[in-house]
Amino acid sequence: MSTIFKAMICNAVVVSAVESKDIVNSAIRIHKLSPVAAAAMGRALTMVALMGKEFKNKEDYLTAVIDGGGPLGKLTVCADGDGHVKGDIENPVAETVVKADGHLDVGGAVGKNGTLTVIKDIGLKQPYVGTSQLVSGEIAQDFAYYFADSEQQPCGVTLGVGLNRKRCTSAGGVWVRILPNCPQELLDKIETVMYAMDEMSYQFEGSTAQEVINRFFGEFQPVFTESSEVCYKCNCNKRKINRIVKSLGKEEAIGIAEEMGHVEVCCHFCGRKYVYDRDALEKLFK
Numbered sequence: 494m495s496t497i498f499k500a501m502i503c504n505a506v507v508v509s510a511v512e513s514k515d516i517v518n519s520a521i522r523i524h525k526l527s528p529v530a531a532a533a534m535g536r537a538l539t540m541v542a543l544m545g546k547e548f549k550n551k552e553d554y555l556t557a558v559i560d561g562g563g564p565l566g567k568l569t570v571c572a573d574g575d576g577h578v579k580g581d582i583e584n585p586v587a588e589t590v591v592k593a594d595g596h597l598d599v600g601g602a603v604g605k606n607g608t609l610t611v612i613k614d615i616g617l618k619q620p621y622v623g624t625s626q627l628v629s630g631e632i633a634q635d636f637a638y639y640f641a642d643s644e645q646q647p648c649g650v651t652l653g654v655g656l657n658r659k660r661c662t663s664a665g666g667v668w669v670r671i672l673p674n675c676p677q678e679l680l681d682k683i684e685t686v687m688y689a690m691d692e693m694s695y696q697f698e699g700s701t702a703q704e705v706i707n708r709f710f711g712e713f714q715p716v717f718t719e720s721s722e723v724c725y726k727c728n729c730n731k732r733k734i735n736r737i738v739k740s741l742g743k744e745e746a747i748g749i750a751e752e753m754g755h756v757e758v759c760c761h762f763c764g765r766k767y768v769y770d771r772d773a774l775e776k777l778f779k
């Protein structure tokens with residue numbers, strides 16, 4: 494289980510942070526991710542965990558699609574208002590390239606010739622859809638640019654995933670939003686702190702998100718306003734999969750069952766398999 498903490502600084506800056514090691518390890522286990530895929534998806538899941546925390550209702554839902562044209566292919570991550578995230582990636586075993594500075598080349602694997610699209614469904618007639626160009630494919634910068642460009646929300650984002658072979662050893666993220674009333678002097682100081690926030694995965698090693706916020710922003714006396722738990726959990730269920738199978742049409746579905754012995758639908762987000770034999774299909778299409 495991972496925990497999100499949220500704090501207010503001088504009523505002018507909102508800081509939220511999440512320690513997300515368990516989320517990243519769930520993603521690695523489900524998708525059998527290569528290290529660079531784990532870093533990319535881990536960062537993106539960490540970000541949407543923070544964004545999901547902003548929803549007012551449990552049913553509110555967001556999907557972020559990062560499509561940069563790199564070897565990882567399209568990366569999709571989702572979060573609801575109830576502390577659940579999930580993700581899917583086109584090429585989970587993309588080859589891991591290490592840069593000269595020793596870091597994984599996440600930007601190269603994601604690619605930056607493309608877009609970040611965020612779809613928010615908060616129960617209105619139409620979901621809100623925002624899109625921005627990718628800046629670097631390193632995920633944190635891309636989200637920061639998205640917020641500034643598409644939601645007119647100046648902010649800083651820093652995300653980190655630390656890996657040892659195929660395990661995540663530490664991970665987390667910090668999201669700093671500047672409110673319109675923020676005085677320039679405070680903004681300058683916050684920017685200086687943000688600039689020094691490096692190697693984020695190490696910052697979360699053995700530290701809670703609250704400790705990380707205090708470590709960087711303690712001098713501003715942050716007032717902690719909220720904390721909540723978040724985990725990797727898929728919301729697929731039999732009812733949803735029934736709908737997908739029904740959309741095949743009776744003839745097609747029965748045809749597959751006759752050829753293969755059954756119809757099998759595998760959820761891309763959690764790997765759960767739904768199997769329909771001939772009898773089940775007859776019942777479904779009755």
Ligand SMILES: [Zn+2]
Binds near residue numbers: 727
């Ligand atoms: Zn699922």
